[in-house]
Amino acid sequence: MTLKTSMHSMKKTLVLIAAAAGLSLAAGPALASGGGHALRDGGFSFEGPFGTFDQGQLQRGYKVYREVCSACHSMNLMHFRTLAEPGGPFFDAHQANPAENRFVKALAKEIQVPDIDTETGEPVMRDATPADRFPNPYPNATAAAAANGGAAPPDLSVMAKARHGGANYIYSLLTGYHAPPAELTIRPGQNYNVYMAGDLTPFWKGDAAHVPAGGFIAMPNPLRAGQVTYDDGTEASVDQMSKDVAAYIAWASDPKQVQRKQAGVGVMIFLLLFAGITYMSYRRIWKGVAH
Amino acid sequence: MSDHESTYVPKTGVEKWLDSRLPIVRFGADYMSLPTPKNLNYWWTFGGILALCLVTQIATGIVLAMHYVPNTELAFASVERIMRDVNSGDLIRYTHANGASMFFVAVYLHMLRGLYYGSYKAPREMIWIVGCVIFFLMIATAFLGYVLPWGQMSYWGAEVITNLIGAIPLIGEPILIWLRGGPAIDNATLNRFFSLHYLLPFVIAGCVVLHLWALHHAGQGNPVGILIPKDREKKDMVPFHPYFTVKDGFAVILFLILFALFVFFMPNALGHADNYIPANPLQTPAHIVPEWYMLPFYAILRAIPDKFGGVVAMFGSIGVLFILPWLDTSKVRSMRYRPTMRTFFIIFVLVGMGLGWCGAQLPDAPVVGSFKTFILIDGDLNSYLWLTRLFTAYYFAFFLIILPVVGLKETPLAIPATISEPVLSGGDAMTAAAAASAEKKG
Amino acid sequence: MTESVVTEGGDATRRDFIHIAAGAAAVGAGAMVVWPLINQMNPAADTLALASIEFDMTKVQEGQQVVIKWQGKPVFVRYRTPAELQRVIADDHAHDLKEPQSDADRTKPGHQQFLVVLGNCTHLGCIPTFGSGDFGGWFCPCHGSHYDASGRIRKGPAPLNLVVPTYDFVSDTRIKIG
Numbered sequence: 029m030t031l032k033t034s035m036h037s038m039k040k041t042l043v044l045i046a047a048a049a050g051l052s053l054a055a056g057p058a059l060a061s062g063g064g065h066a067l068r069d070g071g072f073s074f075e076g077p078f079g080t081f082d083q084g085q086l087q088r089g090y091k092v093y094r095e096v097c098s099a100c101h102s103m104n105l106m107h108f109r110t111l112a113e114p115g116g117p118f119f120d121a122h123q124a125n126p127a128e129n130r131f132v133k134a135l136a137k138e139i140q141v142p143d144i145d146t147e148t149g150e151p152v153m154r155d156a157t158p159a160d161r162f163p164n165p166y167p168n169a170t171a172a173a174a175a176n177g178g179a180a181p182p183d184l185s186v187m188a189k190a191r192h193g194g195a196n197y198i199y200s201l202l203t204g205y206h207a208p209p210a211e212l213t214i215r216p217g218q219n220y221n222v223y224m225a226g227d228l229t230p231f232w233k234g235d236a237a238h239v240p241a242g243g244f245i246a247m248p249n250p251l252r253a254g255q256v257t258y259d260d261g262t263e264a265s266v267d268q269m270s271k272d273v274a275a276y277i278a279w280a281s282d283p284k285q286v287q288r289k290q291a292g293v294g295v296m297i298f299l300l301l302f303a304g305i306t307y308m309s310y311r312r313i314w315k316g317v318a319h
Numbered sequence: 320m321s322d323h324e325s326t327y328v329p330k331t332g333v334e335k336w337l338d339s340r341l342p343i344v345r346f347g348a349d350y351m352s353l354p355t356p357k358n359l360n361y362w363w364t365f366g367g368i369l370a371l372c373l374v375t376q377i378a379t380g381i382v383l384a385m386h387y388v389p390n391t392e393l394a395f396a397s398v399e400r401i402m403r404d405v406n407s408g409d410l411i412r413y414t415h416a417n418g419a420s421m422f423f424v425a426v427y428l429h430m431l432r433g434l435y436y437g438s439y440k441a442p443r444e445m446i447w448i449v450g451c452v453i454f455f456l457m458i459a460t461a462f463l464g465y466v467l468p469w470g471q472m473s474y475w476g477a478e479v480i481t482n483l484i485g486a487i488p489l490i491g492e493p494i495l496i497w498l499r500g501g502p503a504i505d506n507a508t509l510n511r512f513f514s515l516h517y518l519l520p521f522v523i524a525g526c527v528v529l530h531l532w533a534l535h536h537a538g539q540g541n542p543v544g545i546l547i548p549k550d551r552e553k554k555d556m557v558p559f560h561p562y563f564t565v566k567d568g569f570a571v572i573l574f575l576i577l578f579a580l581f582v583f584f585m586p587n588a589l590g591h592a593d594n595y596i597p598a599n600p601l602q603t604p605a606h607i608v609p610e611w612y613m614l615p616f617y618a619i620l621r622a623i624p625d626k627f628g629g630v631v632a633m634f635g636s637i638g639v640l641f642i643l644p645w646l647d648t649s650k651v652r653s654m655r656y657r658p659t660m661r662t663f664f665i666i667f668v669l670v671g672m673g674l675g676w677c678g679a680q681l682p683d684a685p686v687v688g689s690f691k692t693f694i695l696i697d698g699d700l701n702s703y704l705w706l707t708r709l710f711t712a713y714y715f716a717f718f719l720i721i722l723p724v725v726g727l728k729e730t731p732l733a734i735p736a737t738i739s740e741p742v743l744s745g746g747d748a749m750t751a752a753a754a755a756s757a758e759k760k761g
Numbered sequence: 762m763t764e765s766v767v768t769e770g771g772d773a774t775r776r777d778f779i780h781i782a783a784g785a786a787a788v789g790a791g792a793m794v795v796w797p798l799i800n801q802m803n804p805a806a807d808t809l810a811l812a813s814i815e816f817d818m819t820k821v822q823e824g825q826q827v828v829i830k831w832q833g834k835p836v837f838v839r840y841r842t843p844a845e846l847q848r849v850i851a852d853d854h855a856h857d858l859k860e861p862q863s864d865a866d867r868t869k870p871g872h873q874q875f876l877v878v879l880g881n882c883t884h885l886g887c888i889p890t891f892g893s894g895d896f897g898g899w900f901c902p903c904h905g906s907h908y909d910a911s912g913r914i915r916k917g918p919a920p921l922n923l924v925v926p927t928y929d930f931v932s933d934t935r936i937k938i939g
Contacts, residue, residue, distance in 0.1 A: 105400075105403065182596070183597075185399070186399065186595045190592050190593070191592055192592050281595075283403060284403070284409045288410065288413075288586075289584060291583065292583025295579050296583075299572060299575055299576045302572050303573060303576065306568055306569045306572055309565055310568075313562060313565050317562070318739065
């Protein structure tokens with residue numbers, strides 16, 4: 029085998045692998061299509077192989093979640109200590125142990141969590157500690173559904189992984205409460221959102237060829253300008269709050285993603301060098317063998 | 320080769336003692352010095368890559384089982400806990416999840432290699448058949464494993480696939496209940512699926528031993544597809560180590576680069592967002608589709624209008640692989656010298672990818688533009704339903720009609736007498752053949 | 762090329778270097794892969810977060826002990842009577858102490874009536890019974906170790922005194938263990 033042909037056949041192999049991978053990647057978004065608009069781009073800092081989270085944005089996003097979203101939405105998989113992990117909103121390099129982080133200790137103390145009294149066995153409420161989970165706004169799923177017209181507000185722990193488009197979807201949805209077209213019949217307890225998945229044809233009285241994009245969502249528009257007072261003085265516009273809380277949820281959905289990407293850069297460099305050395309070794313071993 | 324004489328000479332006393340009682344070192348040494356055709360190209364490296372995939376899946380799987388909780392109430396959260404709290408848990412879990420996809424990338428290329436170069440033909444039928452068993456076990460293992468995170472796709476995938484068994488007349492329903500351990504997919508199902516998902520990889524590993532045993536008994540094939548005569552062994556073969564250990568090693572590293580790209584930078588690109596929604600028996604996701612590697616078979620299932628017929632077709636599409644050695648009537652092994660068959664092969668590969676594409680689409684959706692043509696029997700002609708049927712027809716025709724007929728009718732190109740000839744001689748027939756198949760040449 | 766026999770020789774040192782480098786990289790890669798697979802068995806973040814607990818000492822009555830769970834293990838919090846205290850202080854220099862320690866070394870100044878020890882026998886980890894044994898402390902039913910009211914081993918197979926965990930009085934009546 030000559031070098032040229034060997035490289036040629038290898039290139040073909042790689043093309044085929046890439047094609048197979050590309051096919052499956054292309055198939056993914058194709059499945060998601062249906063109803064919704066093309067998503068808005070939040071221009072998030074954590075996108076791409078080298079992107080990292082903006083800690084200020086995560087802190088603002090946590091505040092929006094705590095003061096607005098958490099009234100209805102649980103984050104069952106989140107612990108207060110996670111907020112202090114490397115890359116998290118309240119990570120402090122001076123306090124390596126997340127459970128000892130002073131910001132998180134203070135944040136947790138503001139929240140009451142249910143517990144059982146160790147002596148009487150009675151249910152009690154106590155101040156949260158960093159080791160605690162975020163408390164659930166409702167005692168159970170049935171109560172959550174009953175309090176919200178039959179639709180339980182979904183848990184937000186992994187929301188950015190559970191929707192195509194991730195943070196951009198959350199950002200788009202929160203800013204997608206446009207005024208509905210007049211020919212659209214809005215069902216009671218429902219709200220029109222341009223980015224919600226769905227098919228509005230049955231509710232559309234206008235031109236059948238121009239059914240509006242979007243769908244119905246049970247959650248009414250949750251944000252209004254100035255609803256949250258940011259500690260860093262950022263103006264709390266709906267767009268800003270949507271973007272911040274989307275970034276926060278994207279972080280919470282996979283808190284180790286930035287560390288993993290950073291490790292990945294090192295691993296890729298190592299593998300490329302490793303491949304180079306092994307190729308040289310291969311060339312030397314096969315030197316003088318016609319094949 | 321099977322009659323390869325052992326060249327291992329135990330040196331120390333300990334080695335001699337061990338060699339006369341358990342010749343395991345001799346076994347390994349003989350394995351490493353196995354004469355191997357020197358013209359094996361990079362398509363032959365997928366065997367080694369697959370071994371790496373199996374080891375990776377078993378190693379990460381055992382580790383994940385240390386943290387995973389097979390209970391419907393806790394499974395979803397336990398998987399997320401692995402990714403959030405367990406040391407390096409995110410890497411281990413994403414490696415396992417993407418490792419399944421990588422495993423299938425490699426196995427499909429490995430199988431296509433076998434198909435193109437006629438690796439299934441005598442005397443290697445058993446290698447191929449054991450390989451088919453491994454492939455079937457891989458599908459089963461991947462399906463069982465996909466249920467474990469207990470997301471929406473896990474639940475509804477299990478629901479749909481187990482219901483296939485219910486399609487069997489008469490005995491289907493009792494078997495279905497037995498398999499699920501109840502009227503619905505529930506805790507009992509999750510527990511047994513976990514147990515079987517842990518078991519099957521070791522069955523696969525056992526089959527791999529048989530696969531290799533058969534391979535070393537019959538001997539390696541090669542891209543030219545001719546038997547290497549005894550007197551040419553010195554010229555046409557090289558010891559497996561270091562020649563192919565380094566070549567396989569290089570290919571493995573290239574494969575790892577692709578693998579690492581997914582694990583570190585886009586770990587969820589090959590999965591479905593819906594599987595991050597905890598399983599809900601009261602709500603079906605809008606589009607339920609299997610993982611990409613099952614899509615071609617899922618497409619075949621949906622192509623048949625009858626429920627039981629679809630199940631038969633789907634299992635038939637894998638079953639037909641088992642009798643492949645007897646469907647190919649050609650005397651020539653490698654498609655490098657079968658230009659007609661090669662064209663059909665390329666179409667087959669494209670059809671396979673097309674079936675995968677169709678499996679991800681809604682059957683009623685139009686293929687071209689958004690217009691309707693006319694209804695043919697039960698669906699619009701311009702729909703994925705009919706495209707899928709066209710592809711399915713080709714899939715089966717390829718094995719059942721094209722392979723037997725073309726094998727008898729075609730005129731193959733001249734086959735070189737030795738595997739060194741395509742490289743060394745300047746023969747005209749040879750040059751034409753080599754040029755036509757330059758991309759396949761090692 | 763007419764011969765395909767392996768050609769040895771050439772620039773031996775350089776050839777060897779490449780092979781050694783490739784081999785070393787393979788070993789390095791293996792180590793990089795193996796470490797996370799081993800390290801995953803170390804305590805996870807949720808386990809580490811529960812590493813410290815607080816306890817209200819007013820919940821213990823004089824002459825009694827309360828057993829609390831810390832890091833999955835029992836912790837004895839014992840409020841000793843003046844008579845018990847007197848006896849253990851008198852035994853500070855007894856000859857049968859296997860691991861000589863004064864009672865003051867095992868308690869916090871100003872809170873000498875309280876003893877906080879891990880509730881696992883230092884022999885093989887069983888939980889000693891409160892208030893029994895020859896020395897009025899604890900008796901381990903598994904293999905017969907006798908501890909005094911300071912948790913010191915006096916008789917039997919256990920090699921060490923009951924372990925005093927790291928703890929502090931965060932207020933007059935609250936301790937934080939860990």
